[in-house]
Amino acid sequence: MVVLEAKPDDRPTTGPAHSADGKRGTGRKEPRSPVRWALLGVLFVVMIVPIYLLVVNAFKSQQDILDNPFSIPLGKLTFAHMSAAISSPQFNVIGGYGFTLFLVVVVDVLCILLAGPAAYVIARSLKRRTQLVLLYFLAGTFIPAAAVIIPVIYVLREVGLANTVTGLIAHDVASTLPVSIFLFVGFIRTIPVDIDHAATIDGAGRYRTFWTIVFPLMRPAVVTVLILNSIGIWNDFVSPQILLSPSSGHYTVTTAIYASISQYSTDLTKVFPNLLLAVAPVVIFFIYMQRHIISGLMVGAVKG
């Protein structure tokens, strides 16, 4: 509020603005104003044309892509380049799906296993010390991942995990902990403590109380955290690029794309099919889970 009061020059005083005022003032009950549809038209074209080009050109020959990037030459569409990309022996994106999905699942599971109980203890404790632990985790959200990735290499080297999948997973799980714990703590605090007491009276220990009584009630927070972490890990490029060198033989979708396109950037019959393969699963997932994804990522960004 304060911010806005300090801006007296918000008022539209120019001539054209006034005439626009009049027009929109009369049309306020009418949502189909031409301005609105022009705005939405521009939005649609600008957002969708790149995806249209991606899809169409994945099924065209190099010559057709160069000559007529926007056209759909019905007779000359070919699946050859797509199938070549699917079965490519080098930097295979489909192979990248498998490894990336494996990473996503393992990191998601480990993150929940570590963040859940930790958040439960933090949320239920009244001690100052425990609250300091929460601050300790929160400090992690201030650290840009790209800035610590270099020293992480040397830490992993010390513990014998340099250039290993285990090392990458350890780093990825650690990077998901701060926001996950923060979101979990916030949510657990909304669950009445009486439920815990009832479980304790019935003889359940703390682990059991958490996993069988509290955890099932945390579904919305867990969904948010899973979406946030899954999309983050799936799209992550810096960590696998720096922590898993090509000699490890493992490629995520992003590092496979990086390796293949930096090698064949002028061969558009390799670029477009590979990019389409990389984008397709995410877009399909997005279309199905749209509402969850949008609200999950928003909560994660704003609260995290």
Next chain:
Amino acid sequence: MSGPQRLGRRRARLRETAVSLGMIGPAVLLYTLMTVVPVGVALYLSLTDWDGFSTAAFIGLDNYKHLFDDPSSTDAWYVTALVAAFGTALMVGLGLVYALALKAKSRTNSFFRAVAYFPHVISALILGYLWAAILGTNGAINNTLAKFGIAPVGFLFDEKFALISLIAVIVWAGFGFNVVLFVAALQTVPAELLEAAAIDGASRRQTDLRVVIPMIAPVVTVATVLNLVGLIRAYDIVVSLTGGGPAGSTQTFTYLILARSFEGTKVGYATAQAVFLMVVSAVLALLVTALRNRQDQAATGG
């Protein structure tokens, strides 16, 4: 209270502490090892001239001094600041315009919101490659222009245009997030306020500027800082869209750290740059927290 009872209670409390430690310990341990220790290592390495192989020599604050007299480092900050400032202004501005157009709850609106938002779930690396194939010398736009006899435009290969292209692609990929954020805030603006404004004879534009936007001002502030913090870390999209070129004109600070200093085995200097980036991010992120606290206070009527 009798002795054995007290002893039993103490033992119970001790067991409870042990269980708590068992629940919280693994997370603390992993986080410490993979995030906190590396920050310490970075601080140490930043005071050395280590190249990643030989033994490191302690050189004090030389790396940090070098940060300010090394032209590639100051240039990278200049580029990063331009990206962050213009990117944020455009993303927040466009976010507000489209949020106002799409705030009503309807199927059409949620479709268009998804259209604006979808690039946010795709890796920036991939979006950069896609746009490189569209804007490149042999890209879709230049090949189409060529058919009309127009010479190719160096969207990505001309020093004048490359930074503009980079910012444009970043805005394309990121403004949808702001749209969704602002729509969520706009939907909490009470209808009575809008009715009151209408009764007072305010036009739609006046209502938007004087009533609606002030109501969501705290969210706009938070979005601004979120965008700033995100953009000063821009890396993936630089790798795929321009590779920092031409002639370093799109080289952001994170790109400089990872692709130049680190690849060039100047590990000590790279970590000094990383520490500096960390400090700048932390200052901006602290700003978010401070603003958010103020927003919470405002929300609770404080």
